[in-house]
Amino acid sequence: MRAMFLLGLLAACEPTPANRTAEGDDAPEPDGDDSGVGTGSGSGGDDTGNGSGLVLPNDCTAPAPDGEDPFTLTGQVNNTQGSGGGWFVEHLDVAWLPDEQRVLATGQGGLVIYDVVPGENPVTRGHVGAGPDARFQRYYQVLPAEPGVAWTTHREFGLDTFDVGNADAPTQVSHTDARGYEGLARDGDWLYVASTEGRVDVFDVSDPRNPSRVGELTGLGRPWDVQVVNGVAYVADGDLGVLALDLSAPDAPVVAGTVESAGQPMRLDAGDDGHLYVASGAGGLEILDLSRPLAPTRVATVDVGGGAQDVALDDGLVGVTTQEAVVILDVGRAGSPAGPRPFAYQETEQYAMTLDAEDGVWVVGDWNILGIWGVAPGPAPAIDVSQTLVAFLDGAETRLLDIRNRGGATLDLAGIQLPAGLTATVGAAALEPGASTTLALSWDGQAPLDRAEICIASDDPGRPAVTLVVTGGQDGEGRIIGQTAPDFALEDLDGTVHRLSEQRGRPVVLAYFATW
Amino acid sequence: MQVRIHDQYGPEGAVVWGIAVREPPQNVRTYVDSLGVTFPVLLDHNGDVDRMYDLEFAFPTGAYPQDFVIDPQGRISYASNEPDVEAIEAAVVRGLAGD
Numbered sequence: 057m058r059a060m061f062l063l064g065l066l067a068a069c070e071p072t073p074a075n076r077t078a079e080g081d082d083a084p085e086p087d088g089d090d091s092g093v094g095t096g097s098g099s100g101g102d103d104t105g106n107g108s109g110l111v112l113p114n115d116c117t118a119p120a121p122d123g124e125d126p127f128t129l130t131g132q133v134n135n136t137q138g139s140g141g142g143w144f145v146e147h148l149d150v151a152w153l154p155d156e157q158r159v160l161a162t163g164q165g166g167l168v169i170y171d172v173v174p175g176e177n178p179v180t181r182g183h184v185g186a187g188p189d190a191r192f193q194r195y196y197q198v199l200p201a202e203p204g205v206a207w208t209t210h211r212e213f214g215l216d217t218f219d220v221g222n223a224d225a226p227t228q229v230s231h232t233d234a235r236g237y238e239g240l241a242r243d244g245d246w247l248y249v250a251s252t253e254g255r256v257d258v259f260d261v262s263d264p265r266n267p268s269r270v271g272e273l274t275g276l277g278r279p280w281d282v283q284v285v286n287g288v289a290y291v292a293d294g295d296l297g298v299l300a301l302d303l304s305a306p307d308a309p310v311v312a313g314t315v316e317s318a319g320q321p322m323r324l325d326a327g328d329d330g331h332l333y334v335a336s337g338a339g340g341l342e343i344l345d346l347s348r349p350l351a352p353t354r355v356a357t358v359d360v361g362g363g364a365q366d367v368a369l370d371d372g373l374v375g376v377t378t379q380e381a382v383v384i385l386d387v388g389r390a391g392s393p394a395g396p397r398p399f400a401y402q403e404t405e406q407y408a409m410t411l412d413a414e415d416g417v418w419v420v421g422d423w424n425i426l427g428i429w430g431v432a433p434g435p436a437p438a439i440d441v442s443q444t445l446v447a448f449l450d451g452a453e454t455r456l457l458d459i460r461n462r463g464g465a466t467l468d469l470a471g472i473q474l475p476a477g478l479t480a481t482v483g484a485a486a487l488e489p490g491a492s493t494t495l496a497l498s499w500d501g502q503a504p505l506d507r508a509e510i511c512i513a514s515d516d517p518g519r520p521a522v523t524l525v526v527t528g529g530q531d532g533e534g535r536i537i538g539q540t541a542p543d544f545a546l547e548d549l550d551g552t553v554h555r556l557s558e559q560r561g562r563p564v565v566l567a568y569f570a571t572w
Numbered sequence: 573m574q575v576r577i578h579d580q581y582g583p584e585g586a587v588v589w590g591i592a593v594r595e596p597p598q599n600v601r602t603y604v605d606s607l608g609v610t611f612p613v614l615l616d617h618n619g620d621v622d623r624m625y626d627l628e629f630a631f632p633t634g635a636y637p638q639d640f641v642i643d644p645q646g647r648i649s650y651a652s653n654e655p656d657v658e659a660i661e662a663a664v665v666r667g668l669a670g671d
Contacts, residue, residue, distance in 0.1 A: 164596055537648055537649060542625065544620075544624065546614035547615055548612040548613055549597060557646065559587050561585075561644045562585045562586060562667070563587070563641060563644060563663065563666075564589065565574060566591055569591060569592045569593075569600065
């Protein structure tokens with residue numbers, strides 16, 4: 057959990073799940089409300105006690121890794137303001153086209169085209185979105201229409217069609233004004249576009265370069281995404297759940313079924329396994345059975361350790377982005393038992409927002425980074441620690457953290473290296489796939505802790521050492537109060553730059569905003 | 573609530589800034605318009621300021637303050653992640669009084 061006000065860019069997020077407290081009163085739930093099919097319960101070894109005992113060696117020497125890291129970065133490119141000459145990407149959607157070795161991406165920097173050769177760093181080709189014209193910035197989703205043509209959605213401006221045949225110079229070829237546009241899905245000559253303003257719009261795309269709006273379904277909640285599977289459109293509606301739309305009249309869809317969600321459905325992907333996979337924000341990953349296409353049923357809810365933002369499927373694996381990490385579950389690889397099983401967990405450098413996968417290549421929109429990831433057979437353990445910053449404010453006290461194995465093989469914790477004044481116990485040193493244990497950290501209240509480091513060693517091949525930063529306050533909140541506020545300068549909505557240090561002599565209130 | 577503080581104490585010299593972290597500007601625009609926000613809303617595109625304040629002032633349990641008051645000398649006089657308009661107001665009033 058990186059920051060409580062990490063904002064729900066993609067969704068109308070609910071308030072961030074309660075700060076995972078150290079008091080044990082909201083110990084992380086391994087599963088959702090369904091069958092127990094998930095990453096946690098059922099696999100044994102969960103331990104929500106308060107660190108009843110095991111002391112590990114005070115050492116951070118990692119043991120031999122257990123297998124090969126099943127999810128590894130093979131190439132990346134970082135388009136930030138610095139490297140991009142004032143331009144940045146901030147990915148919100150990626151579409152991977154393996155045959156063309158190309159990725160079409162959208163984000164706050166507009167539409168971006170990359171050449172992607174697996175195993176190499178992606179190469180940024182053209183983009184639209186530079187400069188002051190907001191018209192071509194902040195696209196939300198992209199859908200390839202046909203070779204050389206792509207559609208993009210924009211919340212304020214609607215639907216755009218781009219000629220992307222010249223990767224260095226994408227050009228707009230048509231446009232339809234609309235509000236709230238997010239996800240889009242094609243079914244033959246029809247294109248369905250979700251609008252968060254309570255609609256799904258229907259376009260005739262018999263000429264893909266000139267979509268023509270021909271119908272709509274209104275009265276919905278907040279549709280964020282749409283997918284068409286075997287002639288049925290499924291809508292991720294942040295308010296209502298997942299809707300199944302009867303497309304018997306393609307230009308006049310009708311709601312035929314609804315699956316309520318515990319979270320806020322935001323993005324969808326369908327496999328060829330008869331299931332629909334739903335990234336549902338704080339509700340995690342929800343899996344629907346489509347064997348009755350117009351009356352889908354939820355068969356599993358999987359905790360992914362954060363708000364599920366986007367979802368993609370490839371070769372029996374489903375991947376979910378949580379802003380903090382990419383979580384990969386095995387949902388039916390050859391030879392695997394049925395059901396979602398932990399496979400890999402990888403925290404990313406920036407903010408894992410969006411992903412797409414095909415042919416064993418996973419493309420991750422990690423905020424300004426486009427990362428290309430490869431999958432190895434696995435299984436291997438994958439460690440996830442519930443927080444990476446720990447502060448002791450009130451003298452001698454104990455804080456409880458959660459260590460979970462999000463990989464597919466047993467995780468062995470080998471040692472915890474501690475600064476003076478700290479002690480630690482864990483409930484278990486070996487965690488089965490999906491299982492968790494409580495790490496109890498105690499401070500004696502005496503030894504100074506000023507951004508000291510704790511190091512946890514395990515046999516996770518991708519992350520043999522996890523570092524936590526720990527501070528101990530001398531006088532509670534006095535640690536914060538009275539300190540000099542770090543200076544900064546930021547632009548406001550009108551482009552005016554405000555610098556904190558220029559306000560000396562006045563009291564300043566800084567109010568962090570979340571628009572969800 | 574920050575709107576009231578801004579409207580009430582702005583004329584006396586208090587400064588109120590909203591900070592939106594990693595959010596599309598038009599979302600922020602829509603949101604602040606809907607709230608009737610009249611003070612500047614700053615855009616922390618890359619989360620740099622967010623990170624700086626997170627790291628420096630992390631609360632226990634992985635939660636972070638969402639409201640800060642900085643006194644006229646540039647020191648933090650209030651920080652909390654639970655909105656407490658009276659405490660914010662008190663810190664502003666102390667700042668205006670030069671305490």
